[in-house]
Amino acid sequence: MIDKNLFRINRIKPVLIGLAGLAVLQALLIIGQAYFLSKGISQLWKGATVASQLAPIFIFFACFMGRQLINWLRDKALDDYAYNQSELIRQQLMTKLFNLGPQFIQKEGTGNTVTTAIEGISQVENYLHIILPKITNMMVVPWVVLIFVLTQDIRSGVVLFLVFPIIIIFMIVLGYAARAKADKQYEGFQILSNHFIDSLRGLETLNLLGLSKRYGKNVYQVSENYRLATMGTLKIAILSTFALDFFTTLSIAVIALFLGLRLINGEMPLFPALTVLILAPDFFMPIRDFANDYHATLNGGNTLKSIFAILDKENPLEQGTDSSLPLFQANSELALNQLSVQYQADKSDLALDNIDFNWQGFGKIGIIGLSGSGKSTLIKVLGGFLPGTNKQAIRMDGIDCQHLMHPDWQKQLAYIPQDPYIFHDTLRYNIAFYVPEATEEEVHLALEKAGLGQLVHSLPDGLDTVIGEGGQALSGGQLQRVALARAFLDQSRRILLFDEPTAHLDVETEAELKATMLPLFDQRLVFFATHRLHWMKEMDYILVLDHGKLVEQGTYEELSQKEGYYQAFVRKIRGEV
Numbered sequence: 001m002i003d004k005n006l007f008r009i010n011r012i013k014p015v016l017i018g019l020a021g022l023a024v025l026q027a028l029l030i031i032g033q034a035y036f037l038s039k040g041i042s043q044l045w046k047g048a049t050v051a052s053q054l055a056p057i058f059i060f061f062a063c064f065m066g067r068q069l070i071n072w073l074r075d076k077a078l079d080d081y082a083y084n085q086s087e088l089i090r091q092q093l094m095t096k097l098f099n100l101g102p103q104f105i106q107k108e109g110t111g112n113t114v115t116t117a118i119e120g121i122s123q124v125e126n127y128l129h130i131i132l133p134k135i136t137n138m139m140v141v142p143w144v145v146l147i148f149v150l151t152q153d154i155r156s157g158v159v160l161f162l163v164f165p166i167i168i169i170f171m172i173v174l175g176y177a178a179r180a181k182a183d184k185q186y187e188g189f190q191i192l193s194n195h196f197i198d199s200l201r202g203l204e205t206l207n208l209l210g211l212s213k214r215y216g217k218n219v220y221q222v223s224e225n226y227r228l229a230t231m232g233t234l235k236i237a238i239l240s241t242f243a244l245d246f247f248t249t250l251s252i253a254v255i256a257l258f259l260g261l262r263l264i265n266g267e268m269p270l271f272p273a274l275t276v277l278i279l280a281p282d283f284f285m286p287i288r289d290f291a292n293d294y295h296a297t298l299n300g301g302n303t304l305k306s307i308f309a310i311l312d313k314e315n316p317l318e319q320g321t322d323s324s325l326p327l328f329q330a331n332s333e334l335a336l337n338q339l340s341v342q343y344q345a346d347k348s349d350l351a352l353d354n355i356d357f358n359w360q361g362f363g364k365i366g367i368i369g370l371s372g373s374g375k376s377t378l379i380k381v382l383g384g385f386l387p388g389t390n391k392q393a394i395r396m397d398g399i400d401c402q403h404l405m406h407p408d409w410q411k412q413l414a415y416i417p418q419d420p421y422i423f424h425d426t427l428r429y430n431i432a433f434y435v436p437e438a439t440e441e442e443v444h445l446a447l448e449k450a451g452l453g454q455l456v457h458s459l460p461d462g463l464d465t466v467i468g469e470g471g472q473a474l475s476g477g478q479l480q481r482v483a484l485a486r487a488f489l490d491q492s493r494r495i496l497l498f499d500e501p502t503a504h505l506d507v508e509t510e511a512e513l514k515a516t517m518l519p520l521f522d523q524r525l526v527f528f529a530t531h532r533l534h535w536m537k538e539m540d541y542i543l544v545l546d547h548g549k550l551v552e553q554g555t556y557e558e559l560s561q562k563e564g565y566y567q568a569f570v571r572k573i574r575g576e577v
């Protein structure tokens, strides 16, 4: 019933101890309130004047105000605590997601990860804020009240004591049912998020194929399933609230009945009877509060569980990052030693199979092969997104490592894929992304080199024009130029990784872009994956991949003169075979 994950929150123990202290104080104030109210009323009943009862009435009000004050102080302290902790969890989650890399997000679904990181965190904040005081109150207040009731009237105390476990059992049973429903609801929510983001991404394709209406029905069905799951959770929540209210009200009525009968028979004086009667609802109040909010916070609890499940995931790229990696320079050496890559540990398929390759200094290395041959996978390994299967898969200037996910390495890289990521931000931010401290002149120079000079002048706000999703639309070629401008701006990034950068550009745009790109390759280590043959003439060395194997390597001249895989590939691409 009480979420174990809560105990993993930072500084939770002192907070729980503090809240328990406040709960004891609350309980004493509840008792004080009932005691002095009953005292005043019973004295007035006996004929005392109002003036003579001012002291108990005043203390009653003081206790009442004290309770409100404690609630206020507690809420304020918890506001800060819940906010700070949820921010901390968000940071931990983001760091973990960066460490787990793009493969993890691909597997989990972007929508799911985004929902967890954005919406989920605010649910966790709400959850912490609500659930912590409810738990401590439920653990403390009823018992302090019960001890006092026992001192006033043993029989009523026993009734309260006996009813309590029945209510707890009810809560547990309904809690399990609610959890099962909430899990289903959360699952529905995740499917809905993934579905929604996928639909948005594919909207253009769906429209082009005239399938948007049919797909709309699909979206409706997914959201309908989510609605049904939500209604199921609500039904259980309402049922459990009803059951709890019914049992607690019944118990209070039983106590009131017996107290009334004993009062009529003269077996009990008015003061203790009234005190017990006033205290009985307060005995049940914390558990009712907990149960009511339990359902409202189930999503927060579920999110916390799924966040911790992500945080607990073993970081595949953590080992072997201890030693620092040197800067890649003109005499540096990079070697791949029997590099193999496997996407799914449970499957035997290798995306790269025993690749051996040595390189010294700067230069341009073309990676060529048919679709699925492993070009992108090799680029991902070189970018540090994927590890090799063996511990010495990569050797950088004499340092062996299983992967290159290392800040020392990654800060030397510029990665230019087929669809470079453009942030919804200004053109300036997007270009100065690697070097935020770049001056206006430097940004302009990089833009000129990348062939974007004219574009900037035509944009409404120049460098401050917002691009990316929802901003000023740019063509595929212009987006590639933005990515190139990033690389031009940061001269310290000496390793360039291109993954089919021109794959979906037309021939003219590609030719223009090529002229822009080639000067960038000077004095850099360039890996250029493509299946467009004309790039190979510009390369110093070529790697030919086939089904994950490095089947041939050499200079353009060497490979062109040999009747090997490269020639076979060229013929295939030209449609000669």
Ligand SMILES: Nc1ncnc2c1ncn2[C@@H]1O[C@H](COP(=O)(O)OP(=O)(O)OP(=O)(O)O)[C@@H](O)[C@H]1O
Pocket (backbone or CB within 6 Å): 103, 106, 343, 344, 350, 351, 369, 370, 371, 372, 373, 374, 375, 376, 377, 378
């Ligand atoms: N995320 C992934 N999970 C599982 N398998 C993958 C994943 N990405 C690629 N693969 C598999 O790894 C192999 C190599 O794929 P890769 O994308 O590296 O080839 P490629 O040469 O870049 O292809 P293309 O030219 O079509 O981009 C393929 O068999 C592919 O199915």
